[in-house]
Amino acid sequence: MSSPVIALIVLLISLGYFFVGTRLTSGLAPNGSRYHSRPHYSGLYAALLAFLPSSLLLVTLSVGDDLVFQRLALEFVPEAVSSAEGFKEIIVLAQIENVVNGINFGEQADYIYQAAEAWKGWLATATTLKTVSVIGLCLITGFFGFLKLGPDFRSRNAVERIILAILASSSAIAILTTIGIVFSVVFESLRFFALVPVTEFLFGLTWNPQFEGAERAGSGQMGLATYGSVPLFMGTFLISVVALSVAVPVGLFSAIYLSEYASSRARSIIKPLLEILAGVPTVVYGFFAALTVAPFIRSTGMSLGLDVASESALAAGLVMGIMIIPFVSSLSDDVINAVPQSLRDAAYGLGSTKSEAIRKVVLPAALPGVVASVLLAVSRAVGETMIVVMAAGLAANLSLNPLDAVTTVTSQIVTILVGDQEFESAKTLSAFALALTLIVITLGLNFGALQIVKKYREQYE
Amino acid sequence: MNEPRKGIIPPQVAISRVNASLAARRAGERRFRTYGRIAIGIALAFLVLLFVSIFTKGIPGFFQYYVTLEVVVDREKIDPAGDLSVQSLYDGDARGIIRNALYKATGAEGRSGRKAAGKLISKGAEQRLREAIIKDPSLLGKTVAMKFALDDDADSFLRGYISSAVPEKDRRINDKQIEFINKLQKLQLISYDFSDYLIFGSASRDPEIAGIKGAFVGSMLTLAVCLVLAFPMGVATAVYLEEFAPKNRITEIIEVNINNLAAVPSVVFGILGLAVFIGIFGMPRSIPLIGGVVLALMTLPTIIISSRAAIRAVPPSIRDAALGVGASRLQTVTHHVLPLAMPGMLTGTIIGMAQALGETAPLLMIGMVAFIVDIPGGVTDPGTVLPVQIFMWADFAERMFIHKTSAAIIVLLGFLILMNAIAIFIRNRLERRW
Numbered sequence: 084m085s086s087p088v089i090a091l092i093v094l095l096i097s098l099g100y101f102f103v104g105t106r107l108t109s110g111l112a113p114n115g116s117r118y119h120s121r122p123h124y125s126g127l128y129a130a131l132l133a134f135l136p137s138s139l140l141l142v143t144l145s146v147g148d149d150l151v152f153q154r155l156a157l158e159f160v161p162e163a164v165s166s167a168e169g170f171k172e173i174i175v176l177a178q179i180e181n182v183v184n185g186i187n188f189g190e191q192a193d194y195i196y197q198a199a200e201a202w203k204g205w206l207a208t209a210t211t212l213k214t215v216s217v218i219g220l221c222l223i224t225g226f227f228g229f230l231k232l233g234p235d236f237r238s239r240n241a242v243e244r245i246i247l248a249i250l251a252s253s254s255a256i257a258i259l260t261t262i263g264i265v266f267s268v269v270f271e272s273l274r275f276f277a278l279v280p281v282t283e284f285l286f287g288l289t290w291n292p293q294f295e296g297a298e299r300a301g302s303g304q305m306g307l308a309t310y311g312s313v314p315l316f317m318g319t320f321l322i323s324v325v326a327l328s329v330a331v332p333v334g335l336f337s338a339i340y341l342s343e344y345a346s347s348r349a350r351s352i353i354k355p356l357l358e359i360l361a362g363v364p365t366v367v368y369g370f371f372a373a374l375t376v377a378p379f380i381r382s383t384g385m386s387l388g389l390d391v392a393s394e395s396a397l398a399a400g401l402v403m404g405i406m407i408i409p410f411v412s413s414l415s416d417d418v419i420n421a422v423p424q425s426l427r428d429a430a431y432g433l434g435s436t437k438s439e440a441i442r443k444v445v446l447p448a449a450l451p452g453v454v455a456s457v458l459l460a461v462s463r464a465v466g467e468t469m470i471v472v473m474a475a476g477l478a479a480n481l482s483l484n485p486l487d488a489v490t491t492v493t494s495q496i497v498t499i500l501v502g503d504q505e506f507e508s509a510k511t512l513s514a515f516a517l518a519l520t521l522i523v524i525t526l527g528l529n530f531g532a533l534q535i536v537k538k539y540r541e542q543y544e
Numbered sequence: 545m546n547e548p549r550k551g552i553i554p555p556q557v558a559i560s561r562v563n564a565s566l567a568a569r570r571a572g573e574r575r576f577r578t579y580g581r582i583a584i585g586i587a588l589a590f591l592v593l594l595f596v597s598i599f600t601k602g603i604p605g606f607f608q609y610y611v612t613l614e615v616v617v618d619r620e621k622i623d624p625a626g627d628l629s630v631q632s633l634y635d636g637d638a639r640g641i642i643r644n645a646l647y648k649a650t651g652a653e654g655r656s657g658r659k660a661a662g663k664l665i666s667k668g669a670e671q672r673l674r675e676a677i678i679k680d681p682s683l684l685g686k687t688v689a690m691k692f693a694l695d696d697d698a699d700s701f702l703r704g705y706i707s708s709a710v711p712e713k714d715r716r717i718n719d720k721q722i723e724f725i726n727k728l729q730k731l732q733l734i735s736y737d738f739s740d741y742l743i744f745g746s747a748s749r750d751p752e753i754a755g756i757k758g759a760f761v762g763s764m765l766t767l768a769v770c771l772v773l774a775f776p777m778g779v780a781t782a783v784y785l786e787e788f789a790p791k792n793r794i795t796e797i798i799e800v801n802i803n804n805l806a807a808v809p810s811v812v813f814g815i816l817g818l819a820v821f822i823g824i825f826g827m828p829r830s831i832p833l834i835g836g837v838v839l840a841l842m843t844l845p846t847i848i849i850s851s852r853a854a855i856r857a858v859p860p861s862i863r864d865a866a867l868g869v870g871a872s873r874l875q876t877v878t879h880h881v882l883p884l885a886m887p888g889m890l891t892g893t894i895i896g897m898a899q900a901l902g903e904t905a906p907l908l909m910i911g912m913v914a915f916i917v918d919i920p921g922g923v924t925d926p927g928t929v930l931p932v933q934i935f936m937w938a939d940f941a942e943r944m945f946i947h948k949t950s951a952a953i954i955v956l957l958g959f960l961i962l963m964n965a966i967a968i969f970i971r972n973r974l975e976r977r978w
Contacts, residue, residue: 106695108876124839148825176828177918177926243874250784253777257848264812267819292556333583362960366931367598369952370938374946375597383784405590412587434562434568438576459807466809468905473938477718493811493905500818501908518815522808529807 084214086145093137093221093481101130104232112234120239128238131245133201133225141217146197149287152202159198188413190281190394215294224517236249266485278509279310283365284516287311290479290490292499292510310513312520314479318396318489321472323464325400325485326407331457342419343441354416361409369473372402377474384486393489400485415461451539455532462528466521468493492517556800592645595782598950598957607750608739608944609694609702611665611728613645613671619684622673628681630929632717638670642692650724660720666693668741668753693732693741695943696751702734703759705943742951746919747933754937755951758919762912762927763901769836769923770843770900774787777840777891778847779882782889786847786855787877806845813842814909822910827913830926838906843896850892858978894967898960906932930956 084091105126108118118125156179157165162177175459182199183206232238276284295310298393335359341350377398386389391397422445430440446453471494479495498512553561557668621641643662646652652661676690677683693699697716700706706715708722729735745755781802789795817838820829827834841951858881866876867941907913912928920927928936930952937949 146924151710153828202807239872245873246785246874247788250780250788252925253780254789254798255782255842256777257781257805258845260805260816260844261801264577264808264816264821266651267823268812271819275894333586335586336583337581340577340584344577353584353588356591357584360587360591362898362902362933363594364738364904364956364960365939366904366935367594367957370934370949370953372598373938376592395812405587407666408587408590436573438573439569439578462807466811468809468811469935473903473935493809496815497905498907500815501911501913506685510740515815517814522812525807525809526804529804 084210084212089141089214090138090192093134093141093220095224096221097134097216098310100127100133100229104129104229105461107245108232108238114234116234118234118235124242125232125236127175127242128245129225129228129232131242132228133221135245136224136384137217137221138222141213144209144213144217148205148213152205154211155205156198156202158351159194159201164192164194177393181230240527241346253325264522268515268519271512272519273518275509275512278512284310284314284513285314286528288313288481289314290495292495292513307508311511312492312517315490315492315495315517316520317481317483317494318475318479319491321396321401321483321485321489322475322491323461324401326464327461329401329404330407330411330460332497334408334460335415335453337408338415338419339446343437343445353514354413357409361413363406365406365469366473368402369407369469371469372398372474375394376402387389388433389486391486392476392478394474394478394488395486396475396489397485398469399475402474403464406467406470407463410460410463414456415449415453418449418456421450421452434456451535455536458532458535460526462525462532466493466525468497472497492521496521583663598953601946602950602954604703605944605947605949606739606742607736607743609736610691610701610735611646611649611694612685612689612733612735613642613643613649613888615645615689615690616687617641617673617683617685622677623684628678633674633677636674638673642669642673643854643954649731651725654722657720660718664695664698664721664724666692666695666752667750668745668748670948691735691737693752693871696942697721699752700943703943724761742948746935746961747915747917747928748939749915750835751940751948754945754948756933756955758931759915759928759930759933759952760955761919762835763929763931765832765837765920765923765927766839766907766929767897767901769833770839771841771893771897774839774843774847774896774900778893778896779851779889780842781844782855783850783882786852787873787881801847803846805841806849810842810903811909814906816841817906817910822921827909827925828924830914830916830928831924832912832920832929833923834910835907835912835929836923838901839903840912842906843900844933846896846899847893849891851885851889854888854892855881857888857978858884859860865874872885878943884976887970887976891971891975894963894970898963898967900961901963902931902934902956907932908935 101123104121108125109122112118134542153176157174160175175195178195179198179202182191182195184203227235227333287309289309289311290313291307291309331537337353341354345353373394377394380395380398380401381393426444426448427440430444431437434444471491473492475494477486477490477494479490480487482489495513496517497512558956605775616885618641619626622636622638622650623632624636643658643664646661646665647658648663652658652662672692673690694702697706701717701722702725706717706720708715712719725734741753741755742754744757745753746758748754749959785795785799789798819833822829823838862880863876866880869875900935907929912932914926915936916926916928918925934952934956937945937952
């Protein structure tokens with residue numbers, strides 16, 4: 084039986100327990116006493132006991148079996164094939180699965196047919212095992228719950244305890260995710276720092292990662308691998324500065340105009356339009372930067388007699404700036420609106436014009452919030468990946484000229500980790516160390532923003 | 545008594561000073577207001593520029609050039625085994641049949657002439673003929689007019705990207721081919737039609753037959769996994785934190801955690817997926833299941849935060865009334881609070897899903913960037929997603945891929961706009977204000 088069919092049967096059995104449990108506990112108990120809970124709670128209790136363990140088992144088995152088979156099937160691939168250049172597990176597995184499913188494109192190697200035969204055998208065994216164990220577990224646990232039902236059994240409390248446990252455990256997912264992130268990044272980083280000293284990573288001025296093979300081959304012009312991350316952080320810094328010098332003035336002035344000058348009608352049209360900018364996928368911005376903005380900047384620069392790299396920091400930074408305009412504007416808009424009207428009225432009462440009231444009263448009052456929103460925008464810019472991957476290039480130049488090509492932390496992480504990699508090499512591990520610093524920086528910026536808001540926010544009441 | 549005190553300006557002087565400064569202050573006011581207008585103008589100009597640039601490149605991507613040929617479907621030639629099986633059709637000479645029709649239409653002669661003519665038509669043409677025959681076996685033995693895609697070089701020439709003024713050796717299409725194309729055009733056999741390959745084709749290195757179907761199916765599978773995981777978990781977490789959690793250290797840690805996760809760059813979630821699911825659990829790369837899990841973890845904070853806001857917006861009087869008539873706390877939540885908060889939760893979930901649909905970087909990390917021709921049939925089949933497909937196509941040099949990439953972006957943006965429109969509709973129509 085296939086997994087959906089088993090799931091359906093489990094569901095039907097649970098429903099059966101629900102109805103039988105409900106029916107048996109409606110009315111009075113055989114000894115004439117009343118049941119503690121309303122009947123459908125009794126039914127629900129039996130149904131939950133039947134459903135939860137068996138569906139968990141089913142999910143584990145059905146997700147797991149294919150993966151186990153794939154591991155086992157790869158055993159059939161001869162050493163000579165799997166160690167050869169250009170060997171791709173995915174392709175071999177696809178061929179095997181095609182044979183299993185009876186789709187055939189021409190003749191395949193013998194080992195593929197052998198693996199497919201074995202696969203069919205495992206599939207049959209696994210399906211029987213899955214069917215028997217899941218349905219058996221469902222019947223047993225459901226029956227166990229069913230036995231407990233009686234006039235004295237508080238089934239509503241029991242059901243609520245189960246549901247509460249489910250709710251509490253799902254809120255633990257957030258902690259698990261954090262632990263997962265920390266573990267995956269910190270351990271690999273520690274391994275990296277065992278190979279490359281922390282000081283070289285933090286203060287080295289050359290970034291030239293290489294796979295061990297390349298290093299051993301010792302190709303003269305490539306030189307030794309060096310992992311000094313300063314050029315990457317400079318590049319990130321440069322692109323973020325360009326982005327912020329677009330986003331902060333535009334975003335801040337838009338927010339001021341929208342909250343202080345615009346009619347509510349204009350505001351209701353312009354604000355959603357600005358927020359579209361935040362909803363456009365970053366890959367679209369990357370495409371726009373690489374195909375429209377970068378060539379435009381290059382040709383403009385050329386006509387002015389400037390030497391512009393085809394993947395200049397200016398193009399990536401400019402487009403990133405467009406992307407973070409709505410972050411600055413909507414956050415600043417919120418804090419400007421939170422400044423009480425009485426402050427403005429007082430300023431007007433003293434004879435100030437609207438712009439004077441904004442510059443001398445509203446903005447100083449909103450300053451902590453504005454600073455916090457700028458910090459959040461910086462953290463966005465530092466963590467942004469696709470735009471820089473597509474438009475900023477990979478040359479790790481140590482430069483502060485926005486017309487040069489630079490690379491960033493995120494684009495190096497992506498370049499190193501995309502595709503096949505040796506898990507043990509210093510090059511792969513360096514991506515984790517970069518990710519660790521990236522996390523520390525973005526969380527630090529967010530923490531800073533939060534502290535500023537907490538410490539300096541004026542309480543008007 | 546009437547003597548002016550030190551430091552106090554007499555009223556007339558003060559008024560004249562104020563009056564003198566008024567012009568400058570009013571100018572300042574106007575300037576300030578103009579700055580605001582300029583800022584909004586710049587932001588909107590960027591928006592317009594972005595969309596205009598995508599649409600002017602993308603609209604032509606929905607169309608491509610086809611050639612209509614009179615194909616003589618020779619039974620022996622196309623189906624040597626005579627059983628119409630896939631294998632037999634693959635062994636058959638569909639290519640030769642199409643080539644013959646093409647030679648006849650163009651009048652190509654000689655080895656070099658035939659070679660030049662053969663290059664005009666897409667490699668996908670044979671597959672199209674086979675599919676047509678499987679669909680309708682009665683075509684066998686007849687002569688039928690069929691439409692085939694032109695090769696991307698011929699397509700680029702017809703679009704005017706390749707000028708015949710360029711010396712022959714510098715262009716991707718030679719004089720003979722240009723002559724054939726002109727002949728076909730004179731015979732009105734070439735048509736510029738809606739590109740069905742874009743919608744129904746799967747990944748290919750040949751731009752004229754490359755399509756987004758595989759990526760689209762991959763996106764839907766990934767999104768389905770993401771929704772199935774993130775929505776129940778997000779709502780459960782929000783309910784627990786708002787309604788049941790005791791105010792203690794653990795709850796506080798969970799809340800700080802959720803806020804921190806919302807701030808972590810998306811690429812880090814990809815690293816989590818790579819290190820934990822692929823590195824430790826040994827799961828295969830490129831499968832929508834892992835993609836969905838990673839995106840679910842990424843969107844979870846968004847869903848939790850908006851669901852909590854929705855729950856908080858339900859007035860306490862509703863809870864008090866339910867508790868007052870004897871409902872338990874869980875009954876209060878499931879019977880009263882959740883139904884009232886549901887529109888707000890759905891809005892947050894749809895916005896989170898839209899975010900997940902457009903996300904690229906974490907999926908690159910878990911290998912969904914592989915070149916996969918097969919359309920994924922399930923969550924454990926290797927696949928790719930729309931944004932990653934866009935990323936891959938953006939790297940290809942062929943002129944036609946720029947159009948196809950922009951067309952794929954339009955499709956992606958269309959879905960995002962649709963999802964956001966649904967969210968806005970739910971917010972405006974179903975959400976209750978108290």
